[in-house]
Amino acid sequence: MKRKNIRLLVVAAIVASAVIGIILFKTSTSPAAGIRNVVLISIDTCRSDILSCYGFRHKTTPNIDAVAAEGTLFKNVYSPVPLTLPAHSSMLTGDIPPRHGVHDNIDYKLAESNTTLAEILKEEGFTTGALISAFVLDSQFGTDQGFDTYNDIFEEKHIADNLISERKGDEATRLAMDWLDEHADERFFYFLHYYDPHTPYEPPEPFASRFAASSYAGEIAFTDHCIGTVIKKLKSLGLYESTLIVITGDHGEMLGSHGESTHAYFIYQDAVKVPLIFRLPGSSKARVIDEPVGIVDIVPTICKLLDIETNIPFSGRDLSSFFSKRKNSLKAKDIYCESLTPTKYDASSLIGLIAGNWKYIQTSRPELYNIMNDPREEQNLYQQQLNRARMMQDRLKQILEEQVRKSDPQSKLTLDEQTRRRLESLGYVAGSSVSEDFDFDQSKDDPKDLINFHKNNYTINELIALKQYDEAEQICGEMLRQRPESFIVHLHLGKIAFETNDFTGAVTYLQKATELKPEHYEPYNYLALSLVRLGKLDQAVEYFKKGIELAPSKYEMLSNLGLTLIYQSKFDEGIDYCLKALEINPLFTDALQNAAFGFAGQNKYDEAAAYYEKALEIDNDNFSVHYGLARVLFAQNKYDAAAMHYREMIRIFPDSAGSYAGLGTVLAKQGKLSEALASYKKSLEIDPNQPVVHEMINEALREKDSHKE
Numbered sequence: 098m099k100r101k102n103i104r105l106l107v108v109a110a111i112v113a114s115a116v117i118g119i120i121l122f123k124t125s126t127s128p129a130a131g132i133r134n135v136v137l138i139s140i141d142t143c144r145s146d147i148l149s150c151y152g153f154r155h156k157t158t159p160n161i162d163a164v165a166a167e168g169t170l171f172k173n174v175y176s177p178v179p180l181t182l183p184a185h186s187s188m189l190t191g192d193i194p195p196r197h198g199v200h201d202n203i204d205y206k207l208a209e210s211n212t213t214l215a216e217i218l219k220e221e222g223f224t225t226g227a228l229i230s231a232f233v234l235d236s237q238f239g240t241d242q243g244f245d246t247y248n249d250i251f252e253e254k255h256i257a258d259n260l261i262s263e264r265k266g267d268e269a270t271r272l273a274m275d276w277l278d279e280h281a282d283e284r285f286f287y288f289l290h291y292y293d294p295h296t297p298y299e300p301p302e303p304f305a306s307r308f309a310a311s312s313y314a315g316e317i318a319f320t321d322h323c324i325g326t327v328i329k330k331l332k333s334l335g336l337y338e339s340t341l342i343v344i345t346g347d348h349g350e351m352l353g354s355h356g357e358s359t360h361a362y363f364i365y366q367d368a369v370k371v372p373l374i375f376r377l378p379g380s381s382k383a384r385v386i387d388e389p390v391g392i393v394d395i396v397p398t399i400c401k402l403l404d405i406e407t408n409i410p411f412s413g414r415d416l417s418s419f420f421s422k423r424k425n426s427l428k429a430k431d432i433y434c435e436s437l438t439p440t441k442y443d444a445s446s447l448i449g450l451i452a453g454n455w456k457y458i459q460t461s462r463p464e465l466y467n468i469m470n471d472p473r474e475e476q477n478l479y480q481q482q483l484n485r486a487r488m489m490q491d492r493l494k495q496i497l498e499e500q501v502r503k504s505d506p507q508s509k510l511t512l513d514e515q516t517r518r519r520l521e522s523l524g525y526v527a528g529s530s531v532s533e534d535f536d537f538d539q540s541k542d543d544p545k546d547l548i549n550f551h552k553n554n555y556t557i558n559e560l561i562a563l564k565q566y567d568e569a570e571q572i573c574g575e576m577l578r579q580r581p582e583s584f585i586v587h588l589h590l591g592k593i594a595f596e597t598n599d600f601t602g603a604v605t606y607l608q609k610a611t612e613l614k615p616e617h618y619e620p621y622n623y624l625a626l627s628l629v630r631l632g633k634l635d636q637a638v639e640y641f642k643k644g645i646e647l648a649p650s651k652y653e654m655l656s657n658l659g660l661t662l663i664y665q666s667k668f669d670e671g672i673d674y675c676l677k678a679l680e681i682n683p684l685f686t687d688a689l690q691n692a693a694f695g696f697a698g699q700n701k702y703d704e705a706a707a708y709y710e711k712a713l714e715i716d717n718d719n720f721s722v723h724y725g726l727a728r729v730l731f732a733q734n735k736y737d738a739a740a741m742h743y744r745e746m747i748r749i750f751p752d753s754a755g756s757y758a759g760l761g762t763v764l765a766k767q768g769k770l771s772e773a774l775a776s777y778k779k780s781l782e783i784d785p786n787q788p789v790v791h792e793m794i795n796e797a798l799r800e801k802d803s804h805k806e
Contacts, residue, residue, distance in 0.1 A: 214286070723746045
């Protein structure tokens with residue numbers, strides 16, 4: 098009897114277990130089951146074939162591999178554009194560039210008319226945070242939309258060209274873990290961006306030694322190490338099993354393929370094929386999906402996984418059916434990609450379509466590849482497969498007709514000088530804007546013929562940044578022989594001439610640049626500055642005003658015009674332009690200083706002092722502001738304050754002969770003749786060739802002798 102009761106209890110337990118199992122199966126068939134948090138990790142410049150889980154011959158990514166072993170890995174994933182800002186705009190909105198309106202890292206921002214994943218999840222009650230690792234995703238470019246916290250402030254230990262333009266993976270990881278600690282009790286969406294695989298390839302040890310044959314692979318391995326640290330943090334906080342983890346890349350890297358070293362120009366596989374891994378809570382079995390997908394699919398997929406319904410017509414599609422145990426019935430979708438970079442050289446754009454195993458590229462000489470049989474895209478089958486090419490061209494036209502929206506003025510951005518320099522310090526080529534060319538005009542130069550021209554342009558930007566002007570000028574000469582009417586080369590030569598004080602030469606090159614592209618503002622500014630140096634102020638004013646008509650928000654140009662007018666004693670007009678510059682950027686110290694200079698010219702010393710002091714609140718180490726304020730205070734007989742600013746100048750620049758001379762003059766006015774003489778003598782030690790200072794010493798000695806009498 099006892100044994101029978103035991104048997105009945107066992108049967109009952111089995112039945113109960115089965116019922117619970119049925120209930121659990123029914124509730125867990127929804128992919129959303131168990132998702133509390135979302136972490137989206139973007140690895141900049143990450144081509145998928147360097148990850149070991151994608152078949153790389155060396156073990157580069159053990160931590161990402163471990164996530165893939167518990168998740169779904171998509172083998173054939175495409176970025177719509179091989180550039181960081183437009184690619185991330187697609188990643189965060191689910192739209193292709195013709196729809197979100199961002200086509201380049203230069204002169205664009207993600208307009209507020211777009212809706213980001215962060216905005217969607219914030220509406221659903223998620224705490225939203227982001228950490229980005231390169232200035233190209235700075236909040237001013239619009240990718241901060243919807244984030245409660247958006248960390249784009251970099252520590253000074255990682256500096257390029259004296260400009261803080263990126264952060265390394267160890268810093269990003271530390272700050273990411275701090276954020277996770279702080280928000281562990283909240284339902285959150287966290288976007289984490291790593292930039293290390295971008296040029297220059299400088300992995301730290303031990304990755305540099307371990308991957309000595311490929312520094313690029315070393316950077317990928319280092320980034321994987323950083324991601325592993327973040328995964329460990331999620332586990333230690335008890336968040337791993339409730340977090341949807343998505344790991345992807347924004348674009349790839351050519352590494353010399355088709356003649357391109359880095360990315361931005363071509364849309365071949367190495368530039369646009371990236372990893373994409375989804376790891377859902379409760380997942381423990383690896384799945385590999387061959388179906389071609391895109392990073393534009395990330396947002397609609399996350400929304401579906403979270404059971405969020407939106408009426409947003411995403412360019413991307415929901416991939417959640419791939420995570421279900423049921424057979425996927427998702428209809429294949431063509432994938433769009435583009436590069437408008439060649440239009441900077443007046444060549445055709447590159448507009449691509451991927452459909453199954455085929456890839457079509459619309460340009461002056463169209464290209465068609467079977468990317469399954471020819472992954473290196475070495476055999477153009479366009480002539481052999483004309484019917485297929487024409488069908489894909491028609492489909493590409495249809496996508497553009499459906500997706501290209503009316504240009505949003507908010508998507509265009511006029512860069513200030515420091516922003517331009519920070520982007521150039523990351524290797525991005527400024528100086529000419531892309532043309533939004535979707536017309537399939539085949540009469541222009543083919544981009545394939547201009548890859549060396551593009552590489553030379555990239556090199557020139559690096560050389561100018563390094564002040565290696567002779568070498569840069571030599572390459573410009575070679576480029577000009579290839580394309581005598583190149584706007585960008587004339588602009589380069591004008592800048593080089595300006596930086597080497599050849600202002601007459603600068604005027605010649607820059608006037609030609611304005612003739613070639615009268616709609617481009619940048620040469621007008623340099624041209625006007627060159628004319629100022631040549632003393633041709635009326636002409637300078639004329640060119641400044643032309644530039645301002647083209648770029649009214651270019652506050653540096655407004656300030657430069659203001660100063661030029663002040664030089665002409667047109668004080669009110671000049672000050673007015675400086676104040677217009679300050680309306681756009683109240684923290685622009687040059688405009689504050691120029692306005693102060695104008696007020697001082699009118700003997701309005703209180704107003705001048707006020708603007709100088711505002712400038713010092715922003716930058717207390719600005720030597721020229723201290724100088725201007727010292728002179729104004731001296732004119733007001735405020736000798737103690739003037740002396741203080743001369744001493745600040747000496748602190749900033751100890752070898753400034755003029756600072757010691759100025760301080761001596763103030764001390765002499767105060768009757769501190771011994772101190773004045775000591776300051777004058779220090780000035781002469783630095784620069785003995787100062788007749789005026791010698792005269793000041795004689796005058797101070799005479800004054801001192803008269804006091805003795």
